[in-house]
Amino acid sequence: MRHLLPTTALVAAAALALGACSGGLGSDEASPAATDGVALVEPGTLTVCTNPPFEPFEYEDESGEIVGLDMDIAREVAEDLGVELAVKVTPFDTIQSGTDLDTGTCDIVASGLTITEERQAKFDFSDPYFDADQGLLVPAGSDLSTVESLADKRVGVQLATTGETWATEEGLETVQFEDLGLQVQALTTGQVDAVVNDIAVLGPWIDEGFEVAATFPTGEQYGLGVKKGNTALLEEINSTLVRIAGDGTYEEIYTTHIGTAPDEG
Structure with missing residues (x-):
């Protein structure tokens, strides 16, 4: 990437x-x-x-x-x-x-x-x-790391973003949030099982008990x-x-x- x-x-x-x-x-x-x-x-x-x-x-x-x-x-x-x-x-x-x-x-x-x-x-x-791909943020130690593993899981997405579009096109069950902060809050409380957003913005959350489990290449540019x-x-x-x-x-x-x-x- x-x-x-x-x-x-x-x-x-x-x-x-x-x-x-x-x-x-x-x-x-x-x-x-x-x-x-x-x-x-x-x-x-x-x-x-x-x-x-x-x-x-x-x-x-x-x-x-x-x-x-x-x-x-x-x-x-x-x-x-x-x-x-x-x-x-x-x-x-x-x-x-x-x-x-x-x-x-x-x-x-x-x-x-x-x-x-x-x-x-x-x-x-x-x-x-800037070139950007989508990333998957999950709780540390989670076994979620592929699109297939997300079947029947609740995936937090940011409203009106390309991450939401990608997740919808992949047939995932999505829960919409206004911003990234609310996505991560929902992941913390267990409202969702994983979060999808641009890979470059997920890094800061690694120290908060989460991990970036996957990168999904999309060819996006800002x-x-x-x-x-x-x-x-x-x-x-x-x-x-x-x-x-x-x-x-x-x-x-x-x-x-x-x-x-x-x-x-």
Whole structure:
């Protein structure tokens, strides 16, 4: 499994983005005009909607700030635009449905969003920045480790996620939860027998008496989302993704939150 910003693809896609974006970075004016035509929900601020807890991509630290890999990437976009970053916590369903973007709640949605055809019909995605598979979280010592072993078991899934879609397509008995934290709470209390979610977010729970028993390859990739037709902002995001892939910033962000450097092999 590779968790790697696809640098080659981004560089190939960057020519148009770099040509179109002559650089809000370094502007002293905090307004849409200062970002080369990128209109923002709140002038001078790039607003991102996210749905923690989804560590290491978005979660609340000890000070109450929402941090994580996604937030660091969004902050890089804001810095290139020359604006501040504001984070809004919203339900995952209003994120993945495009509602937060359509209602002007935020400029970007960033919440470990897998790029799917269904979501692409609702909003526009950036170039992918992370490869993800599904994982199976179970109590330590459990004999559940395959799809077959989950027959007649209750599997906790996060509402409106690709993990839910995968489990449903596999014919598993699913129980829906609003977020990952509630999934794990249900596993702790025995409400469910196992939890399915993106493999990269399950690691932090290993020290809590659980284990990741299996990885289910799905070929999923994460992207940042913007409102349909918001080409100017999309180009800025892709330009930032190219920059951080090339200057080492992405590797630093990845290593900080994932614990290892991206696998380029």
